[in-house]
Amino acid sequence: MQSEYLSVFDMFKIGVGPSSSHTLGPWNAARQFAGNLEQKGLLQDVKSVLVQLYGSLAKTGRGHATDWAVVLGLSGYDPVHIDTALIPAIIDKVQTNQQLKLNDKGYIGFDMAHDIRFNCREALPYHPNALTFIADMAEQGQYSETWYSVGGGFIVREGGQLAEEHGEKAPCPINNAADLLRWCTARQEHIWQVVLENENSRNSLEDVERKLLAIYRVMQDCIYRGCHTPGILPGGLHVKRRAYDMNQRLIAGKEYTDYDSWFQAIRNGGKEFAYILEWVSCFALAVNEENASLGRVVTAPTNGSAGVIPAVLHYFVVFCDDNYPEKIIRFLLTAGEIGSIFKKGATISAAQGGCQAEIGVSSAMAAAGLTAVLGGTPQQCLMAAEIAMEHHLGMTCDPVAGLVQVPCIERNTMGAIKAIAAAQLALTGDPGAAKVSLDDVVKTMWETARDMDSRYKETAEGGLAVNIPVSLSEC
Structure with a gap:
């Protein structure tokens, strides 16, 4: 579309x-x-x-x-x-x-x-x-x-247009990655600068920045709540919330009273690879355990994949020593545009495209956003997005018992880790030598989505949904 x-x-x-x-x-x-x-x-x-x-x-x-x-x-x-x-x-x-x-x-x-x-x-x-x-x-x-x-x-x-479509043209119309790269090249700007110009045609720069930081605060609150709420998820599968126990173990008795002091305690814990890896997984689990409990989340770009971008963004602000509002804004602007490219050229609906349309897209968005704030060029940002999605192609959506829990919650940790790996590969790679473009991957994803059997498109009629012995079927 x-x-x-x-x-x-x-x-x-x-x-x-x-x-x-x-x-x-x-x-x-x-x-x-x-x-x-x-x-x-x-x-x-x-x-x-x-x-x-x-x-x-x-x-x-x-x-x-x-x-x-x-x-x-x-x-x-x-x-x-x-x-x-x-x-x-x-x-x-x-x-x-x-x-x-x-x-x-x-x-x-x-x-x-x-x-x-x-x-x-x-x-x-x-x-x-x-x-x-x-x-x-x-x-x-x-x-x-x-x-x-x-x-x-x-x-x-039915019979109308998408509620979010805007009738007027943007200063820099973008339907695909090639369009985006042309604007970046013509203006000698980063992706986030081109996107900000489009946003500024409808809202003041102050409003755009204020609203983006408000979105980030919801992500912060969601992670913090998820890391401090024990218990069993609703729905009948009796899935135990894990972010609470992971937080308790990783924080190792350090004292804190609120998000800011908790943030500092995590940062003071060091930068060992295993430590960082566990925290990224903990952040992602926290968000999607909140999501499974009818909590408030940021759709990014979907609720089922809501943990990927907050986890990668928190990896950046906690472990890359860059907790600055302007960097957060650049990350979200870049990630958001990548998401819109997938929506226009393919889908972000698991009912149409399987989980590649959710976790895959969110991982691509996060990879591009991380690459941007780590100093990557527009070409490297697009390369990172391509790498992340390329390795989610064909992922099915098979929620056990129709709940957004198994395997959905864990998949957010995988999407976040893949996004970080994709960003690192892009930052050390040569986009000019790449054999696959982001537009190639978007096209391939849409073709894969159309070829995929409906049993693997959020119907709970195939995959893990029929191979896990539970008796919660809906229809």
């Missing part, structure tokens, strides 16, 4: 786990539907709402909390600002009272067991993640909308 312009803030969204395509996307679609009802003056006439889930949304919807997300969206809650600790109580109230407050205005009857239908044997042609909302207004008839959650929290209404 190609579009005129995608912002870095389209690639980095603040939201709630466990899935961007199965939780955040349906949540936003439900909010849009409820808002459209109000805008059309129909809200007060609605007697009931029926939600039909299709394809991958139906097959793994319960494990991905799609039903909860729909309820929260119809109720008017904003995933960016909701107190995530209140979510279970909100859902419990709806289930107990069998009613919800539509768009936070008036109550309608709503039985989650009856009014959310999981159509596991039906799929709509546009995209595997589809859902239809049908509002019944008695004598006034019905009003319905069909939406598609196309990955990374992006949604598109």
Whole structure:
């Protein structure tokens, strides 16, 4: 898919786990539907709402909390600002009272067991993640909308354009890596400078920097929470959270009181290879354990791969002695543009492309961002992204029991480590001698995605999902 312009803030969204395509996307679609009802003056006439889930949304919807997300969206809650600790109580109230407050205005009857239908044997042609909302207004008839959650929290209404597409052109239009490199060469600029020019055409530089640092703070908070929360992940697999124990062991009794003092304690622990490797894995685990617990994460570019970029960015700021805001901003601008290239030329939806579209893309984004802040040229940044994705090609999405836990959480550690290795290879390599370009890999990834059997595209019908002896199947 190609579009005129995608912002870095389209690639980095603040939201709630466990899935961007199965939780955040349906949540936003439900909010849009409820808002459209109000805008059309129909809200007060609605007697009931029926939600039909299709394809991958139906097959793994319960494990991905799609039903909860729909309820929260119809109720008017904003995933960016909701107190995530209140979510279970909100859902419990709806289930107990069998009613919800539509768009936070008036109550309608709503039985989650009856009014959310999981159509596991039906799929709509546009995209595997589809859902239809049908509002019944008695004598006034019905009003319905069909939406598609196309990955990374992006949604598109049937017959409409992608919600995040911007109609006006950017100063430096970019649809692929070749476009990006041409702009860098023509302007004698780094990737982050070209991207910043595009962002500045819509927001002030101060706003761009402020919003990027706010995204980084959410990443910081998520890692810190994940490293300090013990227990068992929800969903029935009884997966133990590991980041807490890893943090306790690695911190080795050092005293700290908050994120900043914890950060310094980690840095003071040294730079031995095994020590750094464990911390990178710990950072990634922490984020995705939070994600699996309906915690607040940054979609980067998806929730299932939300741990890769924070882990690599924290590797940089902790162990490369570069905890400077301007470097963090450059990292995110570079990474965001790489993500948009994959979205335009291929997909970031596991339901379309398997896990290569999530962990693979996030690893490529992180590799390019790290290369940029370590002093790499634009050519080396693109080379790093290519190397990272090349070694994720064909990765399947096979969530056990439809939960974003096994093997999803560990895969974030692998994506982070591969990103760091890819950056180092690119920084010491010669992009001019490379046999494979980033655009070659994007094309190959999309061809692989289309060839991949649907069992390996977030349906929990193949791979580990059918070979691990659990009894939590959804359909």
